[in-house]
Amino acid sequence: MAHEGGVHAGQAHALARELDLTRDLRNIARVLGEGEGVDELIRRGLDWLARVAPYDLATLFELEGDRLVVRAARGRLANDAVKRHAISLDEFPTVREALELRRARAFTEDDHAHGDGDPFDGVLDLPAGHACMVVPLAAGDRPLGILALDRARCERYAQPVVDLVEVYGQLLSLALVNAELSSALARLSAQEHAVKSLLERERYGANAIEARQERPAIDASRSPKMRAVYERAAQVAVADTPVLVRGETGTGKEHLARLLHARSRRSDRPFVTMNCAAIPESLLEPELFGVVKGAFTGAVASRPGRFQTANGGTLLLDEIGELSMPLQAKLLRVLQEGTFEPVGSDRTVRVDVRIVAATHVDLERAIAKGRFREDLYYRLAVFPLELPPLRERMEDLASLAAALIDRLSERANRRGRFKLGEDALAVLRGYHWPGNIRELANVLERAMILSPSSTLHASAIDLGSRAVAAPAAIERAGAVRTLEEVERDHIRETLVRTKGKLYGKDGAAALLGLKPSTLQSRMKKLAIPRVEAVE
Secondary structure (H helix, E strand, C coil): CHHHHHHHHHHHHHHHHHHHHHHHHHHHHHHHCCCCCHHHHHHHHHHHHHHHCCCCEEEEEEEECCEEEEEEEECCCCCHHHHCCEEEHHHCHHHHHHHHHCCCEEECHHHHHHCCCCCCCCCCCCCCCCCEEEEEEEECCEEEEEEEEECCCCCCCCHHHHHHHHHHHHHHHHHHHHHHHHHHHHHHHHHHHHHHHHHHHHHHCCCHHHHHHCCCCHHHCCCHHHHHHHHHHHHHHCCCCCEEEECCCCCCHHHHHHHHHHCCCCCCCCEEEEECCCCCHHHHHHHHHCECCCCCCCCCCCECCHHHHCCCCEEEEECHHHCCHHHHHHHHHHHHHCEECCECCCCCEECCCEEEEEECCCHHHHHHCCCCCHHHHHHHCCEEEECCCHHHCHHHHHHHHHHHHHHHHHHCCCCCCCEECHHHHHHHHCCCCCCHHHHHHHHHHHHHHHCCCCEECHHHCCCCCHHHHHHHHHHHCCCCCCHHHHHHHHHHHHHHHCCCCCCCCCCHHHHHCCCHHHHHHHHHHCCCCHHHCCC
């Protein structure tokens, strides 16, 4: 009976131990399924594992090509040397075999003495015959790495323990993949949120109206210079080549960048803009590259930058000439390598972004003065596009004005109410437009407010003091106009004075000392549309 009682006691002890292990395994599964961050998941999982398989060192190796690199280490032997350790699978065939067969393996003293040796040789002074186990980590057909357990005691892990840890390894592998997917989904969600926020700011923010005002009706362009720009833009749009858009303020650089994106293979991905001149210097780096929580005072949450938001798409860096030299160096690295580190993080982020840079600054002069990096300039200016100012594409003035009136009417909920009178158009054509399309939009919006009728006449066009000062300002700036430009402007000014009238003693032809037919011929040669003449 005593013997029988001992048997029952032994069975009860074994059953209790089995129940403990089952409970521990369930707890491990619960921990791994809680959806925490990968590092916290590994830490808690390895701590629970110590109850199933005691260890002095538990090391999680990630597979990178043919190398295993330490991702995490727990236990009293987990020092800095261990955390920096990496091994080659070519040097450890038994480890490679365990990973390929997807079976955990406990190593014996003979394995260490006559086999591959120990993965921590030269890193830890472990005795020959110490307890050692290698557990493969894999999900489906994808190998992830291995989990290695080591004890300083000279013994071997029992096979039931090895079997249990193998199950744990399978659970850990699934949890790692799940955490990886969750992290990717979180990044996509953050990216989508950031894109929506940017689009909302562009649509309703202070710069939104300017962005919409800079959208000319390009398909109807009558300007040879603009047609040449759009032909070159169509050629480069299909490539991923960086583009440098140059032109005066208000000429429509952002619109051209949007056109490049719309006609590229990235058209279904984000188009993100950043005005480098509109953001304080201290905030430019977080805006560009993102920031991790706690990186500086006020960084209460991690936030992706414009590069991460634009990943896969196009990033317009407007007023690129305003970037500081340190940021220019970081931008150059992204262009060269496609990688960067968010502010406050040592984690390298890889992105695939097409860069379109825009500026009104003379970058060559900035290079000569040491304010812009020459190597960055050559990276950005692979394919330069030069937008002509409005005064050099007056053939498009009528269509631009009509499109802007339509959009401004839509914004004011007055679609179709306003139209531009011919006398007003003649006045607009006689102006030099130093502020280009943006200034044209402002003048038209002001005219819509001042006009007593739905037709905008010359009396409602308020050009301000710059109407007289503009030609003098151009001369002071050192610009030299051609004879054709001078003649074109003189004819336009005369047409403004005569309100477009060509014939008669007070008509433009008489004032210019020309026959009406000769004037019409000159107007055709100088690309001054006949519509300018108001009979």
